Amino acid sequence: MKRVILLFLLYSTTFSQIANDFYPKQSGYKWYYEITPLDSLNNPISSFTSVRVDSFVVEDSLYGKLSNLAVSKSGGINTINSIPFYDSIFVNLENSVISKYLSFITNIDTNIISDPEFLNYLNELEDWYPIYQFSDGIKRQYSIFSKDTSITFDSTQFPIRIEFFGKQENDESLSTEIGEFLCKKFVISFRLSYLIDMSPFPTLAIPLLTVPDSVWIAPEKWIVKEITPSIILDLTNIDGGIYSVPGYQKLSISELKTAVNEEKIVVSEFKLYQNYPNPFNPSTTISYSIPGNVKSETANVKLDVYDILGNKVATLVNKLQTEGNYKIKFDASNFASGIYLYKLNYGSFMQTKKMTILK
Numbered sequence: 001m002k003r004v005i006l007l008f009l010l011y012s013t014t015f016s017q018i019a020n021d022f023y024p025k026q027s028g029y030k031w032y033y034e035i036t037p038l039d040s041l042n043n044p045i046s047s048f049t050s051v052r053v054d055s056f057v058v059e060d061s062l063y064g065k066l067s068n069l070a071v072s073k074s075g076g077i078n079t080i081n082s083i084p085f086y087d088s089i090f091v092n093l094e095n096s097v098i099s100k101y102l103s104f105i106t107n108i109d110t111n112i113i114s115d116p117e118f119l120n121y122l123n124e125l126e127d128w129y130p131i132y133q134f135s136d137g138i139k140r141q142y143s144i145f146s147k148d149t150s151i152t153f154d155s156t157q158f159p160i161r162i163e164f165f166g167k168q169e170n171d172e173s174l175s176t177e178i179g180e181f182l183c184k185k186f187v188i189s190f191r192l193s194y195l196i197d198m199s200p201f202p203t204l205a206i207p208l209l210t211v212p213d214s215v216w217i218a219p220e221k222w223i224v225k226e227i228t229p230s231i232i233l234d235l236t237n238i239d240g241g242i243y244s245v246p247g248y249q250k251l252s253i254s255e256l257k258t259a260v261n262e263e264k265i266v267v268s269e270f271k272l273y274q275n276y277p278n279p280f281n282p283s284t285t286i287s288y289s290i291p292g293n294v295k296s297e298t299a300n301v302k303l304d305v306y307d308i309l310g311n312k313v314a315t316l317v318n319k320l321q322t323e324g325n326y327k328i329k330f331d332a333s334n335f336a337s338g339i340y341l342y343k344l345n346y347g348s349f350m351q352t353k354k355m356t357i358l359k
Contacts, residue, residue: 018134019093022184022217023068029056031222032256035074038230038247051077051256055085062279062358063101065092065128071276080256082325084287086273092128096135099128103354123308123339132186132217133166141167144188148195148203159195161205164188174216174225176252181218183225188213209233211245226250272344272351275330279358282333286316286355288344289325302345303328308338316342332357 031054036044052074059068071085090101104122129144136142144164150157169185189212193205209231216225230247273287290301303317313335316328330342337359343352 018096019098019132021219022098023091023093023222024056024220027056027058030054030255031070032253033250034253036249036251038249040230040232040244042229042247044249050074051080051253052250053080053085053256054089057277062090063128065094065099065101067092067101073273077256083289084273084285084325084327085276086287088274088276088278096133097130098132098134099130101128102126120308129164131166131188132168132184132215134168134184136168138168138170141165159197160208161191161193161195163191163193165191172216174218176224177254178221178224178252181216181221181224183216183218186215186217188215209245221252223250224252270346270349270351272342272353274353275342275355279356280332281357281359283329283331284355285327285329286342287325287327290321290323290346300346304343304345305330306341306343308340310341313340 031052033052033054034049035052036046036049039045052072054070054072057069057071059066061067062069068091070089070091072087072089073080073083073085075083092099092101102125104125125145125147131144133142142165144166146161146163148159148161150159166186166188169187172183172185174181174183189210191207191211192209193207196204196206198204211228211231213226213228215223218224227249228247231245233243233245236242270291271289273289275284275286277284286303288301288303301317301319301321302315304312305314305316307313314330316330317326332340335357337357339354339356341352341354343350
């Protein structure tokens with residue numbers, strides 16, 4: 001009996017530690033990645049390679065779970081250091097499961113802001129998801145998320161099913177620029193299906209698109225390699241077209257070494273970054289970049305804040321600004337907890353992102 005209890009405790013302890021074993025132990029740790037898009041045949045397009053930097057900020061209770069918060073940014077090798085961190089990544093390491101908090105409205109087309117029904121649908125999807133499950137066994141598929149909904153195309157509604165599911169593959173030895181590791185490998189797949197009502201029989205789901213994302217996780221290093229292949233989306237069966245969904249590969253690299261004096265960098269892209277921190281209470285910083293304008297040296301820039309229903313609740317910037325990188329602090333002391341949108345306008349350019357006040 002004692003032997004059985006001892007084996008049970010040993011088994012439980014092993015699985016309780018496995019998730020924690022794959023994330024850096026100390027805040028301040030930085031990951032450096034090389035991001036390369038893939039063509040339709042899944043060959044790397046090296047001429048379009050960019051870099052990404054992630055930074056482990058803090059371990060704290062966020063969104064109802066003890067979370068490791070990291071911030072992220074992407075850009076060119078010679079401009080990445082001048083770009084502020086604009087994205088947040090929340091990871092929960094619990095027993096034999098690694099969960100991620102996923103938001104589906106961080107990048108929103110400005111035409112969608114006035115559509116409360118669609119925004120509410122996306123908000124319903126925002127939650128913790130058990131992405132990497134170590135205890136389900138090798139080659140065994142597990143469900144992460146599944147939801148039926150509908151989309152409107154040319155005034156016609158199409159019933160669809162959105163699914164995420166995962167599978168742990170055999171461990172693989174991986175040689176990277178930062179070292180050699182015995183990695184846990186997972187394939188996390190997204191599937192989009194068209195639904196046909198077969199009443200009184202179960203609904204028939206016809207797969208339209210499946211995107212398998214292969215991820216290699218190294219002990220105490222987190223993700224060291226990730227490949228999402230390019231996929232062809234064929235919608236001809238529902239009177240649509242044929243589309244190519246581009247893929248990419250992400251590889252760990254050593255610390256970045258830029259070749260350009262950052263003080264002489266010319267801003268070439270108009271961009272709105274994710275606010276930081278996010279979620280926040282009571283204040284956060286919003287950053288954006290204004291490129292040079294060949295017709296004039298200044299341009300009117302407007303930065304507004306909206307509630308989730310599309311009502312404007314604040315104007316943070318409304319003035320002429322020259323080329324450069326800008327930051328502005330948003331104090332939300334008088335705002336209620338919830339999800340808000342901030343939109344940047346510059347001529348015909350508009351970009352919107354989401355932020356969360358958590359009190």
